[in-house]
Amino acid sequence: GNSVTQMEGPVTLSEEAFLTINCTYTATGYPSLFWYVQYPGEGLQLLLKATKADDKGSNKGFEATYRKETTSFHLEKGSVQVSDSAVYFCALILNAGGTSYGKLTFGQGTILTVHP
Amino acid sequence: KAGVTQTPRYLIKTRGQQVTLSCSPISGHRSVSWYQQTPGQGLQFLFEYFSETQRNKGNFPGRFSGRQFSNSRSEMNVSTLELGDSALYLCASSLGAVGNTIYFGEGSWLTVV
Numbered sequence: 001g002n003s004v005t006q007m008e009g010p011v012t013l014s015e016e017a018f019l020t021i022n023c024t025y026t027a028t029g030y031p032s033l034f035w036y037v038q039y040p041g042e043g044l045q046l047l048l049k050a051t052k053a054d055d056k057g058s059n060k061g062f063e064a065t066y067r068k069e070t071t072s073f074h075l076e077k078g079s080v081q082v083s084d085s086a087v088y089f090c091a092l093i094l095n096a097g098g099t100s101y102g103k104l105t106f107g108q109g110t111i112l113t114v115h116p
Numbered sequence: 117k118a119g120v121t122q123t124p125r126y127l128i129k130t131r132g133q134q135v136t137l138s139c140s141p142i143s144g145h146r147s148v149s150w151y152q153q154t155p156g157q158g159l160q161f162l163f164e165y166f167s168e169t170q171r172n173k174g175n176f177p178g179r180f181s182g183r184q185f186s187n188s189r190s191e192m193n194v195s196t197l198e199l200g201d202s203a204l205y206l207c208a209s210s211l212g213a214v215g216n217t218i219y220f221g222e223g224s225w226l227t228v229v
Contacts, residue, residue, distance in 0.1 A: 102148075
């Protein structure tokens with residue numbers, strides 16, 4: 001089956017530190033990859049995505065590169081802010097119909113706390 | 117452009133009751149999917165609807181059901197509520213084709229007592 005594994009949290013950083021959250025996946029087919037962010041008490045917001053190998057998704061200073069050879073999609077940000085404190089979810093969806101429609105497979109989430 | 121809208125945001129129900137949650141997708145989106153989020157199980161896919169038809173279904177008991185209307189709005193229903201059904205229920209929408217990005221609403225917080 002399909003699965004997504006994220007690094008264990010929580011992750012605690014000081015403001016302006018470098019962030020990496022590791023994400024690896026297994027998929028029975030060819031997936032698109034996503035990072036979603038969830039702020040306290042809210043739903044999921046799409047942070048960035050990549051649809052094919054070597055694509056780099058980026059948004060709000062966050063980046064992730066689709067690495068097919070290592071089945072990874074690690075999230076990075078050069079300088080985190082207190083406002084980045086949230087839960088980050090890595091996810092995949094197969095680029096196929098049938099049992100893939102609407103079905104994202106999520107990692108367990110990584111809690112990020114950034115201190116001033 | 118309005119995002120995915122879910123109602124109600126918060127609700128408390130008693131064991132054995134049933135509940136209906138509502139979702140309005142982003143304008144123009146014809147696919148609506150539902151997810152359950154709990155601390156123990158994380159985010160789990162319930163089902164997906166497109167043009168009023170269920171196209172995909174997760175591994176949940178038959179107490180969980182849904183439907184979609186001709187205007188793409190969707191509802192999900194949980195009957196005979198159990199304590200374990202307490203969760204955040206997230207609705208998401210997309211254009212509905214393979215590879216389209218999925219956008220989520222704010223969720224409905226259900227507490228079963």
